[in-house]
Amino acid sequence: MEGALQMLATRLSTARRVVVLTGAGVSAESGLRTFRGATKEDLPPDMRTLWAEFDPATLATPEAFAADPEKVTRWYDWRRIGCLAAEPNPGHLALAEMERKIVARGGEFSLFTQNVDRLHQRAGSTRVFELHGSIIDWRCTETGRKFTPPEERMPHYPAKSPFHPGGLLRPDVVWFGEQLPEDVLLEAMTRSRSCDVFISVGTSAVVYPAAGFVSLASAEGAFTAEVNLEATANSRAVDAAIAGRSGDLLPRVVRAAFGRDS
Numbered sequence: 001m002e003g004a005l006q007m008l009a010t011r012l013s014t015a016r017r018v019v020v021l022t023g024a025g026v027s028a029e030s031g032l033r034t035f036r037g038a039t040k041e042d043l044p045p046d047m048r049t050l051w052a053e054f055d056p057a058t059l060a061t062p063e064a065f066a067a068d069p070e071k072v073t074r075w076y077d078w079r080r081i082g083c084l085a086a087e088p089n090p091g092h093l094a095l096a097e098m099e100r101k102i103v104a105r106g107g108e109f110s111l112f113t114q115n116v117d118r119l120h121q122r123a124g125s126t127r128v129f130e131l132h133g134s135i136i137d138w139r140c141t142e143t144g145r146k147f148t149p150p151e152e153r154m155p156h157y158p159a160k161s162p163f164h165p166g167g168l169l170r171p172d173v174v175w176f177g178e179q180l181p182e183d184v185l186l187e188a189m190t191r192s193r194s195c196d197v198f199i200s201v202g203t204s205a206v207v208y209p210a211a212g213f214v215s216l217a218s219a220e221g222a223f224t225a226e227v228n229l230e231a232t233a234n235s236r237a238v239d240a241a242i243a244g245r246s247g248d249l250l251p252r253v254v255r256a257a258f259g260r261d262s
């Protein structure tokens with residue numbers, strides 16, 4: 001693993017265009033549960049992965065919201081409060097530092113995240129593209145207007161829209177079967193195809209289209225790396241697969257690439 005970490009650091013130290021794709025694993029050390037991954041059934045429910053305890057088909061689809069808006073709103077509001085209470089961890093901070101180092105020498109840095117928790121922005125990353133939206137913002141089902149609810153539990157489930165008498169508020173996230181924001185998807189595909197280094201962090205690489213970005217980068221000759229607790233569908237295809245916690249590994253990658261004071 002040391003070899004893979006050093007290889008990534010060496011590539012990063014001279015790279016001009018860097019793309020990072022993150023998933024739920026990068027926020028695991030902030031106390032937020034991932035969707036998938038190794039789960040021990042003997043753990044208490046609040047420590048298992050989300051999909052080991054909840055059924056995505058009854059929560060993370062437009063059909064689920066239409067069938068039971070109260071249940072879906074309650075679940076997303078519970079998760080929203082958890083995200084607001086969480087703090088960025090050393091993995092988020094290292095990615096913000098990586099951005100500063102690369103931008104300071106005139107390079108391009110883009111962070112595409114599947115996460116809805118806004119922790120990258122709170123850690124200081126500024127070039128963040130949200131592929132699956134955000135749970136912090138909600139939107140009116142009738143007008144599409146966005147609304148940021150106060151940082152406390154919503155008073156009613158489902159939540160009435162302040163913008164339209166018949167409307168409800170839904171989280172501004174991308175559910176299964178919904179399109180990703182077109183502009184963000186286009187940026188991700190374009191930048192993945194033209195970067196020198198592509199790093200995938202804390203994602204099981206099973207949800208498309210994000211899971212396919214690494215192949216776009218690789219096909220155009222980028223150096224590709226993965227930082228993940230477990231092996232994923234992409235581990236064998238990347239140039240450097242680094243196994244472990246992103247909160248431990250990313251600060252080491254940044255120090256090795258940009259120096260001790262990072």
Ligand code: BJW
Pocket residue numbers: 022023024025026028029034035036037038060114115116132173174175176177178179180201202203204205206207208209227228229230232244245246247
């Ligand atoms: C650590 C760690 C630590 C732990 N350090 N690591 C092509 C082929 C097949 C299917 C499709 C396809 N194209 C589209 C589809 C359908 C579908 C899809 O991909 N289905 C697959 C499941 C098969 N995709 C869609 O529907 C997308 N829409 C779309 O493509 O529109 C066009 C279209 C529609 C229909 C058909 C065809 C085209 C939309 C996807 C939306 C995903 N939404 C969710 C919920 C968001 C809201 C919410 O938060 O509730 O997004 S699902 C969930 O999965 C969430 C995540 O962003 C997403 C990805 O999960 P992620 O981030 O990878 O997390 P995990 O939990 O899976 O993995 C965490 C990893 O971290 C694990 O490996 C751990 O080991 C590791 N880890 N601790 C480092 N400390």
